[in-house]
Amino acid sequence: METLDDHDLKAVALGCRYDKEWIFKDLTFSVKPGEALGIVGLSGSGKTTLAYCLTGIISKNLKGEVAGSVYVEGKNILELDDKERYKSINAVLQNYEVQIFGLTVEEDLLFVLENLELDEEETEKRFEWALERFGLKEYRNYQVNELSGGLRQRLALASTLLMQPKYLVMDDPMANLDWCGIVELRRTLQMLKEGGHGLVIMARRLKGLEPVIDKTISLGHMLARQDMLDDVINEPRPMFTKYGPVIKFENVWFSYAKRMVLKSIDLSISRGQCVILMGPNGSGKTTLAKHINGLLKPSSGRVLVLGKDTKKHGPAQMARHVGFVFQDPDKHITQESVWDEAIFGAKNLGLNYTYAETALEMLGLSHRRSDPPYRLSMGERVRLSIAGILAMNPEILILDEPTTGQDEETLSVINSMLTRMKTEGKTILVITHDSDFALKIGDRIIVIHDGRVVADDQPRRILFNKNLLEEFGLEPPSHLLIQSAKEVSDHVKA
Amino acid sequence: MLKLDCRSKLIFFFSLMTLTFVCKDLWCMIILLAAASATVAMKGASLINKSLKIMLPMVFVAFVTWSLLHNWSLFQSGGIGLDWQLGSFMAIRLFTILMTSTGFLATVKPGELMKGLSLLGVPYGVVFTTGLAFRHIYTVADDYHSVKEALSSRGLELDKGSLVKRIRNYVFVLTPLLVKSIENAEKLVLAMKLKAFSLDKRRRKSSKLGLLDVLVISSSIIALGVAILHYWVGVI
Numbered sequence: 253m254e255t256l257d258d259h260d261l262k263a264v265a266l267g268c269r270y271d272k273e274w275i276f277k278d279l280t281f282s283v284k285p286g287e288a289l290g291i292v293g294l295s296g297s298g299k300t301t302l303a304y305c306l307t308g309i310i311s312k313n314l315k316g317e318v319a320g321s322v323y324v325e326g327k328n329i330l331e332l333d334d335k336e337r338y339k340s341i342n343a344v345l346q347n348y349e350v351q352i353f354g355l356t357v358e359e360d361l362l363f364v365l366e367n368l369e370l371d372e373e374e375t376e377k378r379f380e381w382a383l384e385r386f387g388l389k390e391y392r393n394y395q396v397n398e399l400s401g402g403l404r405q406r407l408a409l410a411s412t413l414l415m416q417p418k419y420l421v422m423d424d425p426m427a428n429l430d431w432c433g434i435v436e437l438r439r440t441l442q443m444l445k446e447g448g449h450g451l452v453i454m455a456r457r458l459k460g461l462e463p464v465i466d467k468t469i470s471l472g473h474m475l476a477r478q479d480m481l482d483d484v485i486n487e488p489r490p491m492f493t494k495y496g497p498v499i500k501f502e503n504v505w506f507s508y509a510k511r512m513v514l515k516s517i518d519l520s521i522s523r524g525q526c527v528i529l530m531g532p533n534g535s536g537k538t539t540l541a542k543h544i545n546g547l548l549k550p551s552s553g554r555v556l557v558l559g560k561d562t563k564k565h566g567p568a569q570m571a572r573h574v575g576f577v578f579q580d581p582d583k584h585i586t587q588e589s590v591w592d593e594a595i596f597g598a599k600n601l602g603l604n605y606t607y608a609e610t611a612l613e614m615l616g617l618s619h620r621r622s623d624p625p626y627r628l629s630m631g632e633r634v635r636l637s638i639a640g641i642l643a644m645n646p647e648i649l650i651l652d653e654p655t656t657g658q659d660e661e662t663l664s665v666i667n668s669m670l671t672r673m674k675t676e677g678k679t680i681l682v683i684t685h686d687s688d689f690a691l692k693i694g695d696r697i698i699v700i701h702d703g704r705v706v707a708d709d710q711p712r713r714i715l716f717n718k719n720l721l722e723e724f725g726l727e728p729p730s731h732l733l734i735q736s737a738k739e740v741s742d743h744v745k746a
Numbered sequence: 747m748l749k750l751d752c753r754s755k756l757i758f759f760f761s762l763m764t765l766t767f768v769c770k771d772l773w774c775m776i777i778l779l780a781a782a783s784a785t786v787a788m789k790g791a792s793l794i795n796k797s798l799k800i801m802l803p804m805v806f807v808a809f810v811t812w813s814l815l816h817n818w819s820l821f822q823s824g825g826i827g828l829d830w831q832l833g834s835f836m837a838i839r840l841f842t843i844l845m846t847s848t849g850f851l852a853t854v855k856p857g858e859l860m861k862g863l864s865l866l867g868v869p870y871g872v873v874f875t876t877g878l879a880f881r882h883i884y885t886v887a888d889d890y891h892s893v894k895e896a897l898s899s900r901g902l903e904l905d906k907g908s909l910v911k912r913i914r915n916y917v918f919v920l921t922p923l924l925v926k927s928i929e930n931a932e933k934l935v936l937a938m939k940l941k942a943f944s945l946d947k948r949r950r951k952s953s954k955l956g957l958l959d960v961l962v963i964s965s966s967i968i969a970l971g972v973a974i975l976h977y978w979v980g981v982i
Contacts, residue, residue, distance in 0.1 A: 304936075313939050335942050342940055350930050351937040355857040355881055367942045395855070397884040415942065547895050571901040582926060583889065584896035586918040600901030626925070640900060 267319035293471030575646035608643035631662035752862035785849030
């Protein structure tokens with residue numbers, strides 16, 4: 253057996269490919285126990301593939317060619333048997349939904365412990381440890397579907413750590429987390445480091461985790477995000493334009509499953525404005541947006557869109573005026589070619605396909621019009637879903653988390669598309685946690701918290717107000733974080 | 747019922763459901779209906795009201811159909827003849843089946859079902875697969891909801907048009923749902939590998955049955971045994 257003499261995790265000249273092209277090559281790094289390595293890469297840069305390589309899934313369970321080697325405590329992981337390997341290095345994958353096997357929290361934790369075939373005493377000890385350490389005690393008998401996204405992620409992490417791996421790989425743990433979730437994740441990572449676990453954190457960006465990351469490498473070609481977003485802060489338009497309101501919420505209340513999700517919403521959005529909806533997960537942002545295209549109807553009050561009461565119109569009718577780009581493009585691809593997918597909405601509405609042509613061109617997909625959509629990269633699929641909406645030429649465009657996990661090309665295309673739509677006088681509503689993106693494109697930010705509008709102002713006034721950010725758990729813009737870090741460093745120097 | 751051991755609940759509902767098919771006596775069926783209704787009532791009056799609203803029209807249709815058209819089947823027609831007794835019996839049987847199913851769903855959590863099956867000796871592979879299916883019903887239901895929302899936002903009217911058109915429109919909903927489920931299944935297998943899953947050497951910690959459990963299990967088994975001997979074998 254090939255061995256090295258230390259306790260580190262070492263990747264030596266690591267490379268991987270599924271077909272002819274290498275996804276990454278000659279990757280060499282090491283992580284010590286209690287250390288955290290951040291690997292930054294955009295969508296499609298190979299983060300998940302690297303996680304599979306580090307844990308030996310590729311070679312052992314998935315087809316793919318791996319070059320170089322991975323060592324944990326001097327042992328080549330591919331020479332270890334499955335149980336030993338997963339005790340040396342394990343991973344929490346991006347989709348934590350598929351990593352939960354039990355119907356309740358207790359069952360999920362017991363599932364792993366049963367796999368390990370431990371004696372009763374050790375099983376009990378580790379079980380109690382996981383409940384205590386990850387704050388799951390009060391949720392012990394909860395059904396998994398009753399847990400929030402954050403709690404499910406915590407459960408997936410707890411059940412992986414029951415195996416007591418020396419090294420843990422986390423694939424994009426910040427995807428879909430709001431700022432409070434990121435702060436909580438940071439605390440968990442700190443706790444794991446203190447417990448002597450070596451960590452490999454893969455993410456599109458590490459904003460919010462910087463204090464616990466000891467070193468960083470980037471995967472693939474990285475275009476500094478700062479270059480794309482932070483150099484320009486949008487000069488916002490006035491809060492109310494001369495054109496008058498196109499969207500009006502009049503004392504809207506909405507309840508779902510006996511819970512009041514929207515409370516007394518009064519809003520007015522003018523034509524041509526780019527409005528950003530911000531707020532923690534579960535605050536009611538998407539619920540509010542779904543009222544605009546008639547997917548949801550208010551329990552009381554009314555929503556007027558271009559003068560139409562949405563209570564009287566279904567989403568299919570509203571689609572002529574309001575385009576809604578959902579977060580996960582895979583949930584609405586139904587056609588066999590890019591072109592058919594792009595014209596799907598226009599066809600349903602009986603429109604001609606002129607706008608579909610323009611949209612595909614604007615989003616850089618004209619050359620792929622006869623390809624099957626599932627052959628496109630994730631970024632291209634996002635662009636296709638936007639093209640499908642633009643093909644219906646809506647007056648109002650709603651985008652739900654358009655920047656989450658996007659590659660650089662898609663980010664820049666979305667930026668220019670939104671800028672163009674603003675100049676055309678379209679009304680845009682963007683739901684996002686990304687404060688840098690909000691500063692770049694927004695004319696106005698509406699903050700939703702616990703179903704209420706708690707702030708409504710120009711982006712700069714909201715995102716540079718530290719008290720507001722803290723009170724409502726909003727992500728601070730990079731400018732502010734850099735400034736704070738500088739202040740701390742100056743203070744230390746002084 | 748709510749505090750019973752999962753094994754007792756499974757045996758009770760299994761016996762109740764089987765008895766519904768074995769019994770051929772109107773009064774016997776009424777007793778079974780009362781037992782099934784009692785299990786539903788334990789979850790509260792609102793569930794009984796809600797269930798009755800949905801079930802009573804179905805029971806009424808069954809009563810009329812069995813009373814008037816009992817001589818008809820898919821392959822033969824025998825004209826109309828009144829048989830109120832058969833109509834009443836079949837309607838009450840349907841009512842009992844519906845009430846038993848509602849009682850089962852209301853009082854046995856999916857986790858209890860899995861644990862109960864495992865303790866009753868059902869192979870772990872079967873129990874685990876059933877549990878996973880239960881676990882992912884929610885994910886698939888969420889996905890179905892999102893796909894429907896996304897497609898209706900693109901102008902697809904799912905509940906309008908002829909039956910053929912509606913069915914065709916639902917194919918659009920099923921396509922992404924199927925792709926998503928296959929993707930999830932692949933990831934699920936990898937996640938199982940990462941958690942060192944194996945079907946071997948599985949054990950469930952068995953808990954001791956209480957007096958009430960013993961009573962419920964024994965009376966369920968005795969009732970089922972007596973009914974089988976009486977109606978099928980003709981001994982008693």
